[in-house]
Amino acid sequence: MTALLQLDGISAGYGNQTVLREVSLAVADGGMTAIIGPNGHGKTTLLRAISGLMPLKAGRIVFDGHDIGGRRPDEIVAAGIIHVPQGDMLFPELTVLENLLMGAYLPQAAAESGRRLEEVFALLPKLRDRRAQIASTLSGGERRMVGIGRGLMAGGRLLMLDEPSLGLAPIVIDQIYEVVDELARSGRAVLVVEENAARVADKAVLMALLDNGRLVWSGAGAELMARPEILATYLGA
Amino acid sequence: MDVIVQIIASGLTMGAMYAISTIGLALVYGSLNMLNMAHGALLALGGYVCYFAMAHLGLHPLIGLLGAMVVCGVAGLAIFLVAARPMLRAENFETRIFIATIGIGAIIENIVLRLFGPQPTPQPFNLSGAIVIGQVHVPNQNLLILGLALLLMAGLALLLQRTRLGRAIRATAQNREAAQLMGVRVSFVYAQVLALSGGLAAISGVMISSLSSLLPNMGGDPMLKAFIICVVAGLGNVYGAVAAAIVLGLLEAMAQYVLGVQYSFAILLLLVILVLIWRPFGLFGRRQVVRL
Numbered sequence: 001m002t003a004l005l006q007l008d009g010i011s012a013g014y015g016n017q018t019v020l021r022e023v024s025l026a027v028a029d030g031g032m033t034a035i036i037g038p039n040g041h042g043k044t045t046l047l048r049a050i051s052g053l054m055p056l057k058a059g060r061i062v063f064d065g066h067d068i069g070g071r072r073p074d075e076i077v078a079a080g081i082i083h084v085p086q087g088d089m090l091f092p093e094l095t096v097l098e099n100l101l102m103g104a105y106l107p108q109a110a111a112e113s114g115r116r117l118e119e120v121f122a123l124l125p126k127l128r129d130r131r132a133q134i135a136s137t138l139s140g141g142e143r144r145m146v147g148i149g150r151g152l153m154a155g156g157r158l159l160m161l162d163e164p165s166l167g168l169a170p171i172v173i174d175q176i177y178e179v180v181d182e183l184a185r186s187g188r189a190v191l192v193v194e195e196n197a198a199r200v201a202d203k204a205v206l207m208a209l210l211d212n213g214r215l216v217w218s219g220a221g222a223e224l225m226a227r228p229e230i231l232a233t234y235l236g237a
Numbered sequence: 238m239d240v241i242v243q244i245i246a247s248g249l250t251m252g253a254m255y256a257i258s259t260i261g262l263a264l265v266y267g268s269l270n271m272l273n274m275a276h277g278a279l280l281a282l283g284g285y286v287c288y289f290a291m292a293h294l295g296l297h298p299l300i301g302l303l304g305a306m307v308v309c310g311v312a313g314l315a316i317f318l319v320a321a322r323p324m325l326r327a328e329n330f331e332t333r334i335f336i337a338t339i340g341i342g343a344i345i346e347n348i349v350l351r352l353f354g355p356q357p358t359p360q361p362f363n364l365s366g367a368i369v370i371g372q373v374h375v376p377n378q379n380l381l382i383l384g385l386a387l388l389l390m391a392g393l394a395l396l397l398q399r400t401r402l403g404r405a406i407r408a409t410a411q412n413r414e415a416a417q418l419m420g421v422r423v424s425f426v427y428a429q430v431l432a433l434s435g436g437l438a439a440i441s442g443v444m445i446s447s448l449s450s451l452l453p454n455m456g457g458d459p460m461l462k463a464f465i466i467c468v469v470a471g472l473g474n475v476y477g478a479v480a481a482a483i484v485l486g487l488l489e490a491m492a493q494y495v496l497g498v499q500y501s502f503a504i505l506l507l508l509v510i511l512v513l514i515w516r517p518f519g520l521f522g523r524r525q526v527v528r529l
Contacts, residue, residue, distance in 0.1 A: 053414060077420035089415035091408045102408050105401075106420040154419070 004029035004189050005050070005081070005158055010059030010069075012049040018057060019045040021213045027158065027191055027206075032184035034192045034200040034221070037210035037234065043193040044086055046210065047160050051083035052076045064157065078106055082156035086163050086193075088147035092136035096127055099135050099146050103153030112155060120149040123179060141172035148179065159183065160191045165199065173199070197235055201225050209234055239372040244490045246370075250379040252486020253386030254448070258441040259463040259478045260393060261434035267473030268410045268430045269325075271334045275316060275342035276438055276463065277456025281349050283309045283439025284360060284446035284455065289353075291361040298362050305439040313435025316341055317428050325424075342456075350453040360446035382444045389440065390479050397475070406430060410473070465505065469512050471519025481520060 003026035013019040020042045027033045035043050048054040050061060052073040061069045068076055077083075091099050100120060104113035121128040124145045130138065135146060144164060151159055164180060165173040181203050184190045194200050201207065201221035208218040211234050217224070224230060258280060265273045283305040290301035320337040324330055364377040397403040409416040409426050417423055445459055466485055470477035485505060492504040512520060 051418060053417065072422065073417040074420045074422045077418065083418050085415065085418060089412050089418070091411040091415065093411055094404075094407065098404065102404060102416075102419045105405065105408075109420075110401075150419070 002029055003027060004064060005191070006060075006062040007046075007050070008060040008062065010046075010049060010061060011057040012045055012054050013057060014054075019213050020049060022059065023210070023213075023215045024059075025208050025215060025218065027189065029157075030187045030189050031205040032180070032190045032192055032200065032203050034194055034197075034204035034207045035210060036194055036197045036200070036207055038236070039195060042210050042213040044162055045213075047083055047085075047162050047191075047193060050076075050160065051081060053083075074106075077154060077156070078108075080155075080157035081160065082151045082154045082158065083160045084147050084151040084162065084164070086166060088143045090135040090138075090143055090146055090150070092134070094135055095131065096133055096135060096138070096146055097131040099150050100127070100131075100153050103150035104155075106154070109154050113153065116153050116155065120152050123152070123182070124149050140168055141175065144168060144172075144176055145179075148176070152183075158189045158191060160193075162193045163195065164192065165194065165196065177203075197221075197224060197231065240494065242370050242373045244494050245487070246373060246375045246379065247493075248487035248490030249483065250382055250448075250486070251489055252483035253383045254441070254444055255459070255462055255466055255486055256479045256482035257382075257386050257389060257437065257444060258459045259466045259482050260390065260475055261437035261441070262460075262463050263467050263470070263473055263475045263478040264393075264406075264430060264437075265434045266467065267475060268406055269321065269334075269427055270331050270473075271321060272331070272338070272464075273316070273431075273434065274335060274338040274460075275345060276338075276434070277460030278342040278345035278349070279309050279312055279435055279438035280442035280445060280456035280459060281451075281453055282312060282345055283442035284451050285349050285353055285442075285453075286439070287362050287443045288358060288360055288446075288451055301362060302440065302443055305443055306436040309435040309439035309442075310432040311435070312345065313431040313433070313438070314428055316435075317431040321427065321431070322424060325427075346453050346456070353451070353453065355453065358451040360443065360451055362443050363447045378447055382448075385440065385444065389437065393475065402426070402429060462505070465509050469509055469520055471521045474519065474521045477519065477521030 005027040007023055007025045009022045009024050011018055011021050023046060035046060037043055045054065049056055052071055056069050060067055063079055063081060068079055091102060100117060101113060104110050104116060126142060127145055127149055130142060138146065161180065164176050168176065177199065180190060180192065184203065192200060201224060204221045206218060207221050207224050209216050216234065217230055262273060262276050265271050286305040286308045287301040290296045290304045291298060316338065320341060321334055324333050327333060364381050367374040367376045397407060405421045405426050409421055409423055413423055446455060466481045467478055470481040489501045489505060492501045
């Protein structure tokens with residue numbers, strides 16, 4: 001499968017501090033790619049650099065044949081990269097429906113919003129019942145669903161999810177990953193950041209391990225689970 | 238009975254006038270966390286532009302008002318481009334923009350002073366005549382102010398709740414980064430908010446000067462009251478600010494009648510202190526800083 005997103009030696013960070021160092025990675029056009037690694041080692045920074053929230057210090061980001069490095073976040077959304085940020089970042093005073101419709105803010109997405117809303121409700125039926133509720137009154141699992149649903153409303157070609165399991169009860173994590181898995185299996189390109197390698201090992205077509213801002217290993221999930229020395233060194237498993 | 242009608246009529250007029258000058262301020266604070274200290278100078282600028290268009294160019298009052306809105310809208314946009322945008326990502330944005338807009342306000346006020354002089358000038362945008370309720374004469378100009386305030390508030394509510402721009406303004410106010418991830422070009426939204434608040438300041442300046450007169454520093458007092466209303470309502474809460482403005486206008490009219498004009502501002506401040514002791518985040522404010 002050809003690469004949809006190609007990272008070419010990208011470095012990024014806050015001020016003088018470099019968090020991400022010369023990371024190169026190819027994300028396939030379909031299926032799940034997972035970025036794993038301990039907390040505070042650059043996984044979130046990587047997604048923020050891709051979506052333009054954080055400036056690149058070095059390297060190139062090529063998406064669908066176009067160099068998108070240095071573009072504004074709104075331009076990158078328009079190009080088709082959808083970033084569902086860590087901790088959901090919902091609009092707390094808007095209703096579930098208003099949050100979802102904000103996902104389809106750009107004109108090309110707004111034109112499809114009716115059809116996409118039905119798709120989101122079909123995938124996440126709970127949101128249909130909750131649509132008139134103010135977002136800040138939802139439970140953690142429901143918020144996560146709104147975050148993912150809001151991302152889906154944008155359409156796009158690559159869906160990036162930053163720790164969809166963060167802070168949720170195990171049973172809710174399973175529900176969320178069922179949805180993510182369903183999206184990946186239907187052929188959508190999904191880039192997932194996850195702390196727990198075992199949770200995505202059997203689903204991801206490619207896993208990339210970030211340690212201290214560097215890409216230290218990448219390969220198939222089954223391969224990683226067969227390498228206890230890597231798991232022990234980097235993930236403490 | 239006539240006294241009550243009189244108090245309600247003048248209280249509502251004052252409240253409506255406060256509301257118009259407050260919503261622009263509240264909208265900007267709610268969206269950008271920016272206390273626009275140049276708002277008072279924009280009131281004066283708007284009043285004088287309308288005066289100039291009518292008295293010197295002989296234009297129709299509505300064109301005068303529209304011209305004032307355009308000039309102040311452009312001034313608001315310029316404040317965003319020159320001062321707010323360059324420091325948007327800086328640390329202590331709130332403090333920096335507060336100080337910067339004090340300077341911009343002084344510049345605008347002095348330009349107005351230089352062009353039109355320090356003498357009080359009557360505002361030609363003024364309806365003559367009055368309607369009589371019982372024994373009370375309510376000037377048509379007061380009714381115009383009340384009607385205009387209601388129209389503007391309804392319009393703003395419609396804009397915020399029903400339009401694409403309104404949704405973008407609210408979303409950006411609640412979570413700037415998330416709004417960016419939805420494809421909102423945040424600096425465009427901010428620019429439009431500042432231009433809108435400039436236009437509102439112009440209307441407010443024309444109305445205020447029509448009841449008193451034009452002076453280059455005429456914006457100071459209304460802006461102070463607008464700040465007080467914003468703080469009482471909860472900073473940045475647009476709908477709360479409208480409600481607080483009307484209530485304070487009525488209370489002020491009552492205090493003026495019962496205790497005399499000289500006490501009305503002191504009473505206003507006393508009320509503010511009491512409200513802030515009881516609810517430090519404002520009547521309609523929330524502990525969590527989320528507004529529109």
